[in-house]
Amino acid sequence: MEPHKIAFFCWESLYSVKVGGLSPAATYLAEMLARHHEVHFFTRGEGEGRAINGVRYHYCQPHGENIIAFSRDMCTRLLRRFEEYDDPPFDIIHFHDWHFVEAMDALRSRNTVLTFHSTEYGRNGGNFGDWWEFGEISAKEWYQGYIARQVTTVSKHTKTEVMWLYGVPEDKITVVPNGISPDRYRLTVDPGEVKMTYGIHPLAPVVLFVGRLVYQKGPDLLVAAIPLVLRKRWDVQFLVAGEGPMRAVLEEQSRSLPVQFLGFLPEEEHLRVLNACDLVVIPSRNEPFGLVLTEAWSAGRGVIATEVGGLSENIDNFVDGIKVPVRPESIAWGINHVIDDPVRMRALGVAGRRKVLAKFNWDTVTAGMEDVYRKTLGEGADAGA
Numbered sequence: 033m034e035p036h037k038i039a040f041f042c043w044e045s046l047y048s049v050k051v052g053g054l055s056p057a058a059t060y061l062a063e064m065l066a067r068h069h070e071v072h073f074f075t076r077g078e079g080e081g082r083a084i085n086g087v088r089y090h091y092c093q094p095h096g097e098n099i100i101a102f103s104r105d106m107c108t109r110l111l112r113r114f115e116e117y118d119d120p121p122f123d124i125i126h127f128h129d130w131h132f133v134e135a136m137d138a139l140r141s142r143n144t145v146l147t148f149h150s151t152e153y154g155r156n157g158g159n160f161g162d163w164w165e166f167g168e169i170s171a172k173e174w175y176q177g178y179i180a181r182q183v184t185t186v187s188k189h190t191k192t193e194v195m196w197l198y199g200v201p202e203d204k205i206t207v208v209p210n211g212i213s214p215d216r217y218r219l220t221v222d223p224g225e226v227k228m229t230y231g232i233h234p235l236a237p238v239v240l241f242v243g244r245l246v247y248q249k250g251p252d253l254l255v256a257a258i259p260l261v262l263r264k265r266w267d268v269q270f271l272v273a274g275e276g277p278m279r280a281v282l283e284e285q286s287r288s289l290p291v292q293f294l295g296f297l298p299e300e301e302h303l304r305v306l307n308a309c310d311l312v313v314i315p316s317r318n319e320p321f322g323l324v325l326t327e328a329w330s331a332g333r334g335v336i337a338t339e340v341g342g343l344s345e346n347i348d349n350f351v352d353g354i355k356v357p358v359r360p361e362s363i364a365w366g367i368n369h370v371i372d373d374p375v376r377m378r379a380l381g382v383a384g385r386r387k388v389l390a391k392f393n394w395d396t397v398t399a400g401m402e403d404v405y406r407k408t409l410g411e412g413a414d415a416g417a
Contacts, residue, residue, distance in 0.1 A: 033402045033405065038122065038126060039125045039126065042074075045075045047084050053210070090113045125139055129147070144181050148186070153170065156247070187346075206407075212392050223310075238271060261367050312324065315358075322342045334370060336356065339358070354380070
């Protein structure tokens with residue numbers, strides 16, 4: 033693809049404000065594109081901006097009494113920054129999720145791409161919300177899908193969800209999965225030594241949960257499954273890495289269980305725990321893609337995951353992971369099925385790492401996004417197809 037000038041609008045990044053999986057997905061994609069293109073990243077943060085790994089970051093510090101007002105103020109501030117760098121004009125303007133709907137409306141005559149990393153419906157665990165924010169955000173997502181030149185989703189599941197929820201035409205949507213750099217998540221550690229730092233016997237099997245402690249991610253389902261796991265094997269230990277509004281309730285429910293809530297872990301410690309655990313459990317109620325899955329596979333960890341969204345789409349059952357229904361009894365069954373078989377758990381992780389290397393490497397993912405940019409610009413024989 034010929035070099036182009038590209039603008040990213042994303043409310044988080046690895047080098048300013050990090051909230052969840054969106055930050056590494058957007059940050060690393062921008063860096064890969066910057067190898068051949070001029071990429072500007074408009075986001076939240078402090079300072080006048082800087083260049084990192086070839087990407088030019090432009091920051092603002094928005095304010096607002098709620099997430100709707102906050103995002104509207106962010107749009108206003110970053111549009112002003114965008115205008116400072118729009119000469120020569122940006123060829124592609126790439127928006128990530130709903131937070132920049134006002135900016136996208138102001139630039140709707142331009143070559144715009146919208147990526148749905150998730151939907152408000154999905155973030156509520158596959159339920160329609162009953163509060164005003166749900167309706168406001170969903171309406172913004174509908175409008176963005178309507179005015180975008182091209183739309184991408186991170187999985188076939190999310191593509192179907194966007195078509196169903198918002199009536200976005202199928203031929204306007206391209207699936208471009210999230211990429212990953214597997215070697216970032218592979219770390220040589222002594223598992224027993226890492227376990228002992230958390231007061232766990234070095235031979236005890238450890239099950240790890242990584243994610244936000246919210247309804248969508250299903251940490252309550254895992255907590256409810258733990259007593260059923262302990263009936264089979266009493267010495268299994270559970271580590272929960274992440275923060276969220278459910279933490280206090282989950283800690284109360286787990287008071288008599290072998291569970292430690294670690295909160296948000298720094299990157300180095302996250303990698304130590306990930307590479308020391310015996311099994312990663314992803315009990316989500318809704319999961320557009322599931323970056324935790326590819327991180328676990330990159331570290332060669334076996335995975336038990338609920339059969340939803342991108343998890344179901346990407347796991348080959350009993351080959352590189354085990355898929356189970358969204359309920360505590362099934363999650364416990366999946367853990368119990370392999371917890372006594374270290375060789376089987378390792379085999380699942382090895383197969384998962386092979387899949388990551390073949391399917392989710394950044395070269396393949398970046399080429400897929402460049403194909404979307406060609407369609408947006410009307411370049412090539414397949415443009416608009």
